Amino acid sequence: MAKSLPSDVQVAIVGGGIVGCATAYHLAKAGWSVALFERKKLTSGTTWHAAGLVSETQGVPIMSALAKYGLELMESLEEETGQNTGFKRNGSITLSLTEPRMQELRRKVDYALGCSIRAEEISVAEAQDRWPLLSTHDAKGAFWFPGDGYTNPIDTTMALAKGARMHGAQVFEECKVEEVVIEQGSAIGVETTQGLVRAEHVVNATGMWAREFGLSHGVQIPLHYTNHYYVVTDPIQGVTGDLPVLRVMDEYAYYKEDAGKLLIGCSEPHATPWLPEEGIPEHFEFDELPCDEEHLYPILEAAMERVPALASSGIRKFFNGPECFTPDAKHYLGPITDVKGLWVVAGFNSTGIQNGPGAGRALAEWIMAGHMTMDLTDVDSRRILPGLNARSYTATKAAETLSHAYAMHWPYLRKTKARGLRRTPFYAALKEAGAQFGSANGWERPLVYGAALTDGFDRQPWFEAWKAEHEALRNDLGLIDLTFGRFIVNGAQSEAQMQRLCGANMAVPVGTLVYTHMFNAHGGIEADVTVACLSSSRYLVMASAGAEPQTESWLKTQLEGTGVNMVNVTSSEATLAIMGPRARDFLSDLTDSDLSNAAFPFGTWQDLHIGHCPIRAHRITYVGELGWELHIPSEYAPQVFETIVAAPNTPRPCGGIAVDSCRIEKGFRHWGHDIGPFDNPVTAGLTFACDFETDFSGKAAIVAQRSAGVSSRILQFRLEDPKALVFGNEPILREGQVVGRLTSASYGWSVGAGIGMGYVSCETGTKASDLISGSYQILVEGRAVGATVSVRALYSP
Numbered sequence: 001m002a003k004s005l006p007s008d009v010q011v012a013i014v015g016g017g018i019v020g021c022a023t024a025y026h027l028a029k030a031g032w033s034v035a036l037f038e039r040k041k042l043t044s045g046t047t048w049h050a051a052g053l054v055s056e057t058q059g060v061p062i063m064s065a066l067a068k069y070g071l072e073l074m075e076s077l078e079e080e081t082g083q084n085t086g087f088k089r090n091g092s093i094t095l096s097l098t099e100p101r102m103q104e105l106r107r108k109v110d111y112a113l114g115c116s117i118r119a120e121e122i123s124v125a126e127a128q129d130r131w132p133l134l135s136t137h138d139a140k141g142a143f144w145f146p147g148d149g150y151t152n153p154i155d156t157t158m159a160l161a162k163g164a165r166m167h168g169a170q171v172f173e174e175c176k177v178e179e180v181v182i183e184q185g186s187a188i189g190v191e192t193t194q195g196l197v198r199a200e201h202v203v204n205a206t207g208m209w210a211r212e213f214g215l216s217h218g219v220q221i222p223l224h225y226t227n228h229y230y231v232v233t234d235p236i237q238g239v240t241g242d243l244p245v246l247r248v249m250d251e252y253a254y255y256k257e258d259a260g261k262l263l264i265g266c267s268e269p270h271a272t273p274w275l276p277e278e279g280i281p282e283h284f285e286f287d288e289l290p291c292d293e294e295h296l297y298p299i300l301e302a303a304m305e306r307v308p309a310l311a312s313s314g315i316r317k318f319f320n321g322p323e324c325f326t327p328d329a330k331h332y333l334g335p336i337t338d339v340k341g342l343w344v345v346a347g348f349n350s351t352g353i354q355n356g357p358g359a360g361r362a363l364a365e366w367i368m369a370g371h372m373t374m375d376l377t378d379v380d381s382r383r384i385l386p387g388l389n390a391r392s393y394t395a396t397k398a399a400e401t402l403s404h405a406y407a408m409h410w411p412y413l414r415k416t417k418a419r420g421l422r423r424t425p426f427y428a429a430l431k432e433a434g435a436q437f438g439s440a441n442g443w444e445r446p447l448v449y450g451a452a453l454t455d456g457f458d459r460q461p462w463f464e465a466w467k468a469e470h471e472a473l474r475n476d477l478g479l480i481d482l483t484f485g486r487f488i489v490n491g492a493q494s495e496a497q498m499q500r501l502c503g504a505n506m507a508v509p510v511g512t513l514v515y516t517h518m519f520n521a522h523g524g525i526e527a528d529v530t531v532a533c534l535s536s537s538r539y540l541v542m543a544s545a546g547a548e549p550q551t552e553s554w555l556k557t558q559l560e561g562t563g564v565n566m567v568n569v570t571s572s573e574a575t576l577a578i579m580g581p582r583a584r585d586f587l588s589d590l591t592d593s594d595l596s597n598a599a600f601p602f603g604t605w606q607d608l609h610i611g612h613c614p615i616r617a618h619r620i621t622y623v624g625e626l627g628w629e630l631h632i633p634s635e636y637a638p639q640v641f642e643t644i645v646a647a648p649n650t651p652r653p654c655g656g657i658a659v660d661s662c663r664i665e666k667g668f669r670h671w672g673h674d675i676g677p678f679d680n681p682v683t684a685g686l687t688f689a690c691d692f693e694t695d696f697s698g699k700a701a702i703v704a705q706r707s708a709g710v711s712s713r714i715l716q717f718r719l720e721d722p723k724a725l726v727f728g729n730e731p732i733l734r735e736g737q738v739v740g741r742l743t744s745a746s747y748g749w750s751v752g753a754g755i756g757m758g759y760v761s762c763e764t765g766t767k768a769s770d771l772i773s774g775s776y777q778i779l780v781e782g783r784a785v786g787a788t789v790s791v792r793a794l795y796s797p
Helices: 016-031 063-083 098-115 124-131 154-165 207-215 291-307 308-312 352-369 393-402 426-434 463-475 493-503 546-560 583-588 634-646 656-665 699-708
Strands: 010-013 034-037 092-096 120-122 141-145 170-172 175-185 184-190 195-206 225-234 245-248 253-258 262-264 315-325 332-335 342-346 435-440 443-449 478-482 485-488 513-519 525-535 538-544 567-568 573-579 603-609 613-618 626-633 712-719 731-734 737-748 753-761 774-781 783-792
Touching: 010 016, 010 175, 010 184, 016 034, 016 154, 016 342, 016 352, 034 154, 034 195, 063 154, 063 352, 092 098, 092 124, 092 538, 098 120, 098 141, 098 731, 098 737, 098 774, 120 124, 124 141, 154 352, 195 207, 195 352, 207 315, 207 342, 225 291, 225 393, 253 291, 262 291, 291 308, 291 443, 308 478, 315 393, 332 352, 342 352, 393 426, 426 435, 426 443, 426 634, 443 463, 443 656, 463 478, 463 656, 485 546, 493 538, 493 546, 513 699, 525 546, 525 613, 538 546, 546 567, 573 583, 573 634, 583 626, 603 634, 626 634, 656 737, 656 753, 712 737, 712 774, 731 753
Parallel strands: 010 034, 010 195, 034 170, 092 245, 195 342
Antiparallel strands: 092 141, 120 141, 175 184, 184 195, 225 262, 225 315, 245 253, 253 262, 332 342, 435 443, 478 573, 485 538, 485 567, 513 525, 525 538, 573 626, 603 613, 613 626, 712 753, 712 783, 731 737, 731 774, 737 753, 774 783
C-alpha cells in the first residue's frame, strides 16, 4: 500500500539522487519536517552510474572543507544507519608526464597543505610500489593524496536516505513532481502525481533535469548533459581491494579498483553533449546511452601501455551515461532570487558523489538559518546570469567543461567555446589593435595587447607587453575598456534606502561618487560598488562585470516592498577609462570642460562632451593613478573611441591583467576574491569606507567586531625572489606555520616582484604592528619564498 502524502512540510525536495538525499538527511537530522520526491527510483538518474571517486582537494578552501566533511560522513554513516556505503579511503596517486604538470601539481600540493589536507610529492618508484601494475614510462613524477578514496554511489545514497528517514524525513519514490506551486512570487508547495504537498521551501535537486525543470517555472539554471564514458575490465590478477585510485591526467584517464576488476574512466579532451531531440525521455531510469567505442580508442590505447596487464585482459563493459556540467565548472547551490522559498542544488560536473554530502549540509544550513553559514560565493546560485541559458550555449559549454577536467589548469586559462556573446562597442577596434580577450559573465574583455597569450607557470613571452601596459598606467597614459554591471535605483525614498543599504553616507550632493559596500546582518560584504548620485531620488550603482548578477540579486531582494525601483541598465552605456599621469592633459584637449583639481575633484562626476558626444565622466581610479572613467551612451561609444585614438599622443590600450597588477600593488580589494559575504570591513581594512554616524544594515555587527578586535587581517606581500610567480591561493607562512593564503596575486612591475594580498590569522586583538613583525614566506611549488609584509599599499604614486 502506497504511503499517503503529508499535507504540508517545511521543505519539499525534488530529486532522489545523492544530493537530494544528503539535503534531506541534514534537514531531518536538525529536526525539520522534510518530504523528498523521486520521479522513479532513488539514484536512477545519474547517481547510480557514477564511478564514485572522492577527493578532499577542491578548488577553494570551503569546498575542500565540505569535501573533507563528506568523506568523514561516509565513514560514519554505516555505524549510524546500518547501511554499508562501500567507502574506502585508499588514497590517490596522480602521475605526471610533463614538467608543466609537475608545476601544476606542486602548486596543488601547496594549496592542499594550506587547507590542512595531507598531500605530498613522491618518487616514480614509490608510485609504482603503491600501484604495482603501473608502467612508469615517460613519467616525470608523482603525487600522493592519502585522504582520497572511493565509495559506492548507490549504497552511499541509500545510507543518506535511510538516515533521513530515521530522523523523520518522508521519501516518496515513483512520485513525480509535476510543478512547483508558486503564488505571488513565492514557492508554497509542490504538485505531484499523487497530490499537493504544501511547503515553506522547495529544493530543485533534479540533477540533469534541473535546467528544464527550472524553465518550466521561468527560472534559469544553465547546465547540460554530456556523454561520459568508462570501461570495466575482466578480473585482473594484482588488482586488490587496497589499490589506490590512479589518475594520469596527461592521458585523460583514471583507474579505480572494482571488485578485482579495473574501472577506467575518461575525461576525454573532445567531449560531446548528449542531444536527445525532445529532451530527456520520460521513461529514463537507470538508462545507458549508446557507446561510441571509437571515441575511446585513443585513451584506451594509452591505457594499455600505462597498465600493460590490460593488453591480456578483456573489457567486460563499455559504458556511457549522462552527466551534467555547468558553463563555469562550478555547481549551483542556494536560493532562486525571483521566487521566494525556491532553492537549487545541481550541476555537479561529475563530482556529485564527492561533493554531494557537503553540499547537502551547506544548503540545509542555509535554508534553516536564512543566510549562508559558510562562504559559498564560489557556487552561489545567485551568480547565474539569465541570458546565458540557450540550449545551444549550455550544451557547448558543458562539453567544454568536461574536456577541461583533466586538461592543464593554467593561471590565465581562456576557454574558447561559445565566445563573443557580450561585446562592448569597442570590441572590433580593440581586436584590430591586438587585444587578446578573456571572458567574464559572457563579456569579451581584453587581457593584454599585441602579443599572443601563451600558457605556463613561468614567465611567458607576453609578459613584456603586460609590463609595458602596467608602466603606461603608472608613468604615462593608458586606455582601458571597462565593463560594469549598472543599476538605476530610483524613487522618492531612494536616498533613505541607499542610506540603509550602504556603509558610506549616501546623503550626498548630486555629482558625488561614493565607493561603498553593502552588508548583510553579520557585517559581511555582499556588494562592493561605486555609486553616482544622479539626483535626490536617483542613484547609479556600479559593480564589476563578474559580480553583476549577485549585486542585482542583493539590490532586488533588499529593495523589495520599499517602493524604490531597481533596473539593470548594464547595456545602456560603455566605459573607457583614461588612466595615468597624462590623463588630465590628454582629456583637456578633447573637451571644453575644466578638468583641474579645483573644478573637477576626485570622487565626483560631471556631464561633458568628448568631441561632439555627450558622456558622463567619473573622477575615480582602480589602478591608483590620476584618471577618469568615461561612461558613454552605447550609441555614441564608437565615435568617442575614434575621437580618442585619433588624438595626438593617444593612450596605450591596456588589458585586465595590467589593471589587476596595478590594483594589487595599491591594495585595492576585489569582490569574490579578497572580500565577500564572510569578510567584514574591519578584517578587510575597509572601515574608511564606512560612515558610522549613519544607520546602515550590518553596522551593529561591524561596530562589535571593531571593538572586540579581529582574529584575522588582510595584509600585502612582496616576494623577495623576483623570479617566483604567484597566481592566488598560495599558502602564507609565518615562522614556518600556515596562517593564511593569498586571495589575489600578480606580478608588481613597479616593485619588481611577485605580489599578493591575503588574510592572516592571529590571536583576537593582535595589533597590526605586531602582526607584521614576524618572518613571512609564501609557499610556491613546494618552496618557501621569503616575503616582505605590509599593512599599507606596496606602491603609492
